[in-house]
Amino acid sequence: MLVTSYPSWWQMLAVLSVAVVLSTAVGMERQLRQKSAGMRTHTLVGLGAALFMIVSKYGFSDVLTEGLVTLDPSRVAGQIVSGIGFIGAGLVFVRRNKVRGLTTAASIWLTAAIGTASGAGLILPAMFVTGCHFVIAFAYPVVVRYSRLGKSSQHLLRVRYADGTGALRRIISACTEHGLAVQGFATRHPDADAGAGGVLTRLRDNLDTAMPLASGVEVELELYGTTNLSELMTQLSVLDHVDGVHCDDPLE
Structure with a gap:
C-alpha cells in the first residue's frame, strides 16, 4: 500500500498495524531464543519507527507553503537509522574475550528498518525483509552446523x-x-x-x-x-x- 497523497486515518492505522505484526514476528524469534531483547522491545522499536515515518511524511502538512516552506521526509528516516544505534550498542557486550549480543542488536536495527518501511507504505518490501530474517535466523545455523563453516x-x-x-x-x-x-x-x-x-x-x-x-x-x-x-x-x-x-x- 503505497500512499501518494495525504492518507485517511484508517490508512495510517493500517500501516502501523503492519509494523506491529512484522516487528512482533521478529521479536518472537528472539524471545524463543531467550535473548535480552524480545517481543516487547522489537515491537516497540518497529512501531516507533513507523510512527516517526508517518509524522515525517504527513505531520507537517499544515505548515507547508508552496515556494516558502518545504520538508524532506527522508531526514527523519536517516535519524532513525543513527538513533537506533544507541539501543543496539547497549545490547552488545564482551565477556571473557567473547562478543555477545551482535545478532540481537542487528535484529533491532532490522526491525527499525521494517517499521520505517511500513510507515512509508512500503508493505511488500517490509514483509519480504521479515521473511528473510526468519530464513537467516533458522536456516543459516543449520548450514553452518553441517558444513565446514561449523567444524x-x-x-x-x-x-x-x-x-x-x-x-x-x-x-x-x-x-x-x-x-x-x-x-x-x-x-x-x-x-x-x-x-x-x-x-x-x-x-x-x-x-x-x-x-x-x-x-x-x-x-x-x-x-x-x-x-x-x-x-x-x-x-x-x-x-x-x-x-x-x-x-x-x-x-x-
Whole structure:
C-alpha cells in the first residue's frame, strides 16, 4: 500500500498495524531464543519507527507553503537509522574475550528498518525483509552446523543443579562424551547475585579444587567443538538433580 497523497486515518492505522505484526514476528524469534531483547522491545522499536515515518511524511502538512516552506521526509528516516544505534550498542557486550549480543542488536536495527518501511507504505518490501530474517535466523545455523563453516565452534552452556549430589561431574562427562572440550567453567549461587557481586568460583582443568557451594548452583561451561547441542541439552535435562539447561551462542 503505497500512499501518494495525504492518507485517511484508517490508512495510517493500517500501516502501523503492519509494523506491529512484522516487528512482533521478529521479536518472537528472539524471545524463543531467550535473548535480552524480545517481543516487547522489537515491537516497540518497529512501531516507533513507523510512527516517526508517518509524522515525517504527513505531520507537517499544515505548515507547508508552496515556494516558502518545504520538508524532506527522508531526514527523519536517516535519524532513525543513527538513533537506533544507541539501543543496539547497549545490547552488545564482551565477556571473557567473547562478543555477545551482535545478532540481537542487528535484529533491532532490522526491525527499525521494517517499521520505517511500513510507515512509508512500503508493505511488500517490509514483509519480504521479515521473511528473510526468519530464513537467516533458522536456516543459516543449520548450514553452518553441517558444513565446514561449523567444524568447530564455541558455546556457552549454563546448567543449574543441586550441589553436593555429584551432578557437576556427570554434566562435564556428558559434554566430553559428545566430543566437546571444556575450556573452562564457573560456578555460582544465583541467589547470591543480589548481594556483593554473588559467589563465583573460577575453575580450570582441576575439578578437585571446587569449593562446596550452597544448594541450587549454576555452572557456566565454555565448550569448544562440534556436536548436536540439542541432543546434549536433552541428555543433561534428564540427569538427576539438574533443574535447567540453557545454551548461549557467543555471537548471539
